[in-house]
Amino acid sequence: MRKQVLILITLIVAIAAQAQGEHLKFMGIELKGSITEFQQQLLTKGMRVSYVSKGLPEGERVYDGRFSGYPAQVVVFFNSRTRLVYRAKVMIDLEGRDHATSLLNEMKAKLDIKYGGAKRRSQDFTDEYGHKFEQSAYTLTDGEIDLFVTSSGYTDHDTFYVNIDYKDAKNTSINTLDELEDL
Numbered sequence: 088m089r090k091q092v093l094i095l096i097t098l099i100v101a102i103a104a105q106a107q108g109e110h111l112k113f114m115g116i117e118l119k120g121s122i123t124e125f126q127q128q129l130l131t132k133g134m135r136v137s138y139v140s141k142g143l144p145e146g147e148r149v150y151d152g153r154f155s156g157y158p159a160q161v162v163v164f165f166n167s168r169t170r171l172v173y174r175a176k177v178m179i180d181l182e183g184r185d186h187a188t189s190l191l192n193e194m195k196a197k198l199d200i201k202y203g204g205a206k207r208r209s210q211d212f213t214d215e216y217g218h219k220f221e222q223s224a225y226t227l228t229d230g231e232i233d234l235f236v237t238s239s240g241y242t243d244h245d246t247f248y249v250n251i252d253y254k255d256a257k258n259t260s261i262n263t264l265d266e267l268e269d270l
Contacts, residue, residue: 109228109229110229110230110255110257110258111229111230111232111253111254111255111256113175113253114129114154114175115132116128117255118172118174118175118230118253118254118255118258119171119172119255119257119258120171120172121165121170121171121172122148122165122172123170125163125165125172126148126150126163129150129152129161129163132152133152133153134150134151134152134161135150135151135152136148136149136150137151137160139160145167146164146165146167147162147163147164147165148163148165149161149162149163150162150163154177154179154251155194155197157190158179159178159179160177160178160180161175161176161177161178162175162176162178163175164176166261166262166265168265169261169262169265171258171261172255172258173254173258173259173262174253174254174255174258175252175253176250176251176252176253177250177251177252177253178248178249178250179248180246180247180248181247181248181249182244182245182246182247183244183247184218184238184243184244184245184247185243186247187220187236187238187247187249188220188236190249191220191221191234191235191236191249194234194249194251195207195221195223195234198223198225198232198234198251202227202232206225206226206227207223207224207225208223208224208226209221209223209224210222212235212236214236214237214238216238216239216240216241216245217241218236218238218243218247220235220236222234222235222236227256228256229255229256230253230254230255230256230257230259231253231254231256232251232252232253232254233251233252233254234249234250234251234252235249235250235252236248236249236250237250
């Protein structure tokens with residue numbers, strides 16, 4: 088019964104996303120098509136495939152480059168069977184909690200300008216090391232963008248990661264339906 092409800096919800100989301108016909112954009116590139124096509128567009132934006140990609144599971148690829156003026160890593164998620172891209176996640180690493188908080192607020196302000204603050208919902212989040220941050224999610228007709236910070240240690244001087252996670256509604260639903268075939 089639970090599986091049927093999940094399939095029904097996923098189908099409704101997929102139909103609604105398909106009706107829109109739009110895909111969420113990441114760096115001005117629609118999150119659609121094959122990983123090969125998407126990678127080509129990232130390369131033209133100055134990204135390069137990272138050596139880290141070799142150690143990742145099939146369906147993930149990492150790129151190094153700049154995002155919104157900052158050195159960053161980008162992880163692109165794609166279906167390993169269909170090669171369809173459905174998600175891209177940016178990670179910007181900074182030394183110190185204050186720098187991460189400042190960048191988090193800067194990115195939130197930029198996303199508010201682009202998508203509207205009314206589309207944002209925020210809540211407090213405590214990471215595994217006890218650091219508290221605000222995390223935000225932007226729910227859009229063509230997908231969702233999550234903005235949050237994680238850390239690598241207990242002190243305020245450790246490395247912190249500002250994450251911006253873009254999930255295309257249509258292709259995420261297609262990927263979920265494909266994964267459900269295994270169940």
